[in-house]
Amino acid sequence: MGSTVSVLESGQVARDDVGPGLVGAFLAERTVHRRNAGFEARRQRALRRFLDHTLPRAPYYAALAARTGRDRLDLADLPVVDKRTVLGDFSAFNTRGITLTEALAVAEAAERSRDFSPTLPDGTTVGLSSGTSGTRGVFLVSPAESRRWAGILLGQLIAPTSLRTLARRPLRIALFLRADSNLYRTLGSSRVRFSWHDLAVPLEQHVAALPGTDVLVAPAGVLRRLAELSADAPGRVRPLQVVSVAETLEPDDEAMIAAAFGCRVEQVYQATEGLLAVSCPAGRLHLNEAHLHVEPEWLDHRRFHPVITDFTRTTQLVVRHRLDDVLLAAPGPCPCGRPGRSITGVLGRADDVLHLRRNGGAAGTPVPVYPDVLRHAVALAGDLGDYRIEQHGTQWRLATRPGRADADTVSAVGREVAVLAARLDAEPAELVAMDWPGEDPTAKRRRIRRVSG
Numbered sequence: 001m002g003s004t005v006s007v008l009e010s011g012q013v014a015r016d017d018v019g020p021g022l023v024g025a026f027l028a029e030r031t032v033h034r035r036n037a038g039f040e041a042r043r044q045r046a047l048r049r050f051l052d053h054t055l056p057r058a059p060y061y062a063a064l065a066a067r068t069g070r071d072r073l074d075l076a077d078l079p080v081v082d083k084r085t086v087l088g089d090f091s092a093f094n095t096r097g098i099t100l101t102e103a104l105a106v107a108e109a110a111e112r113s114r115d116f117s118p119t120l121p122d123g124t125t126v127g128l129s130s131g132t133s134g135t136r137g138v139f140l141v142s143p144a145e146s147r148r149w150a151g152i153l154l155g156q157l158i159a160p161t162s163l164r165t166l167a168r169r170p171l172r173i174a175l176f177l178r179a180d181s182n183l184y185r186t187l188g189s190s191r192v193r194f195s196w197h198d199l200a201v202p203l204e205q206h207v208a209a210l211p212g213t214d215v216l217v218a219p220a221g222v223l224r225r226l227a228e229l230s231a232d233a234p235g236r237v238r239p240l241q242v243v244s245v246a247e248t249l250e251p252d253d254e255a256m257i258a259a260a261f262g263c264r265v266e267q268v269y270q271a272t273e274g275l276l277a278v279s280c281p282a283g284r285l286h287l288n289e290a291h292l293h294v295e296p297e298w299l300d301h302r303r304f305h306p307v308i309t310d311f312t313r314t315t316q317l318v319v320r321h322r323l324d325d326v327l328l329a330a331p332g333p334c335p336c337g338r339p340g341r342s343i344t345g346v347l348g349r350a351d352d353v354l355h356l357r358r359n360g361g362a363a364g365t366p367v368p369v370y371p372d373v374l375r376h377a378v379a380l381a382g383d384l385g386d387y388r389i390e391q392h393g394t395q396w397r398l399a400t401r402p403g404r405a406d407a408d409t410v411s412a413v414g415r416e417v418a419v420l421a422a423r424l425d426a427e428p429a430e431l432v433a434m435d436w437p438g439e440d441p442t443a444k445r446r447r448i449r450r451v452s453g
Helices: 022-032 039-057 059-068 083-088 100-113 143-157 160-168 220-231 251-261 371-380 407-423
Strands: 004-007 013-016 125-128 138-141 171-177 192-198 215-219 241-245 265-271 274-279 285-287 292-298 303-310 325-329 342-349 354-356 367-369 387-392 395-400 430-433 448-452
Touching: 039 059, 100 125, 100 138, 138 143, 143 265, 143 274, 160 171, 215 220, 220 241, 220 251, 241 251, 251 265, 251 371, 274 303, 342 371, 354 387, 354 448, 371 387, 371 407, 371 448, 395 407, 407 430
Parallel strands: 171 192, 171 215, 215 241, 241 265, 387 448, 395 430
Antiparallel strands: 004 013, 125 138, 265 274, 274 285, 285 342, 292 303, 303 325, 325 342, 354 367, 387 395
């Protein structure tokens, strides 16, 4: 956390030789989401400043303004882009003139060496996404943005119990992630003891270091496995906070992890494009609208793809960037009282939506089966524990840990899928058993996935 942040019993934070940006961002996050009055007006002013002053610094948008002959662009004037668009003209979307070749050289060297401290000559951090959708994203973050990100994350995430702990002793945060990053190292200080646990190393080798952890942060599948391993390990693992990141947190995992560690499971929704949402005590995920403008691209009355504009980033611009993630909108204002839009969950990526044929084999748009709907159907078949469902054409394949699903399980799930298909006026899928798929321990877990079809 820069150098040192002293946290008082009241939850106040004082600066003590800390790099600029972090403490200010932390303090702002402790108050901005609690102030409904003027929230939308503040957002719109920040977005306008970004469009007027930061946007023209990226060649892609400067050229767009020149073509239109306009000095001032509105958000609606700008095209919706995606990961492939940005990677195709990488230097045009950042304000430092950094090419994709330069960025990849640093990022790929870090991946091979597992030393993630090197930066570009100007101090810019380069990171790679896990490439869940088949194309790995590349992100750039300046030192100032790193400090601001750290303050925003801590301000939104750290619970009062953890703040009170900081008043007595250093807070111990354990991160289980595919890759380390200077972004996370920004969190480390004499008051916050940060440890990164490499997912390329077997989880069994990490368990001995967990007793005494205050905040445990890991993907949902890793948290589930750590809960299983720590149950048989010497020492008590009772963190103050457990935070699920990087993967969809499903209800059965959430219940199991909460019971094992004795606290509720919080969530952080983050992607290459930035910090997108953080959970609240009411169990919802609040979109980070103090720093993002979110345009829903609706799939139905509740599910949508987010199109995001981050009006705080100044190095690699994220402007009307369409994500493949499917989000589920929450109904009405959140009981916690925070302003802005909230969601009940991240359902997965677009290719986590399976397809069925319409009844009678009619040609045309396939019938989508969203992951949340399928999870409910699978739950009706009984407690499967951890499982995988893959769609291969018209065939759906099921595996349960630790291997091939037995005939009774396949039959039970098949019956529930048939009921679901009838409700959707679609033909049921052919459900068969498959072996447990080989999985890279550093990759995001995808319990439901459409391979083809």
